[in-house]
Amino acid sequence: MRKITSVIILVLAMCTMVCVSCTDGDGTADVAVTGGIDFFKGTWDEALAKAKKENKMVFLDAYASWCGPCQKMKKNVFTDTVVAAFFNDNFVNVAADMEKGEGVMIADKFGIDSYPTLIIVNGDGMQLARESGYQDPEELIDLAKTVLETKR
Numbered sequence: 001m002r003k004i005t006s007v008i009i010l011v012l013a014m015c016t017m018v019c020v021s022c023t024d025g026d027g028t029a030d031v032a033v034t035g036g037i038d039f040f041k042g043t044w045d046e047a048l049a050k051a052k053k054e055n056k057m058v059f060l061d062a063y064a065s066w067c068g069p070c071q072k073m074k075k076n077v078f079t080d081t082v083v084a085a086f087f088n089d090n091f092v093n094v095a096a097d098m099e100k101g102e103g104v105m106i107a108d109k110f111g112i113d114s115y116p117t118l119i120i121v122n123g124d125g126m127q128l129a130r131e132s133g134y135q136d137p138e139e140l141i142d143l144a145k146t147v148l149e150t151k152r
Helices: 002-016 044-053 068-076 081-090 102-110 137-151
Strands: 057-063 091-097 117-121 127-132
Touching: 044 057, 044 091, 044 102, 057 068, 057 102, 057 137, 081 091, 081 137, 091 102, 117 137, 127 137
Parallel strands: 057 091
Antiparallel strands: 057 117, 117 127
16 A cells, blocks of 8 residues: 555656746746746846736846756756745746846846856846855745845
């Protein structure tokens, strides 16, 4: 019975795994995520406009394709159901490769030189918070809550 239960849990876990960060050739996210953080499909300026319109802030996952901690966050943190629900409700979420396409301009604008760098900006593109390096689910939510509380 324990083997059957373990197999069922394993199959269910495998079925819930999703691609959390797929990008097209210009470095902008081109896939919305199901079961994790929904990363905006579109340009940086479109994300800012959407945030302004919805009275939200933008959460930016600034990553590099070769970055191990970035991949770990995508696999373990951005798919966390509590993290996903919180960020999907409160932010326009953007994931961009800082070494490709529009990501190069974003990296220059915010002086990003380490990965992952997680930034929260307002609808005007003004940086409100920033953390570099791997953040576990609790740390990431705490960062976001601090910004949301100061906004109110």
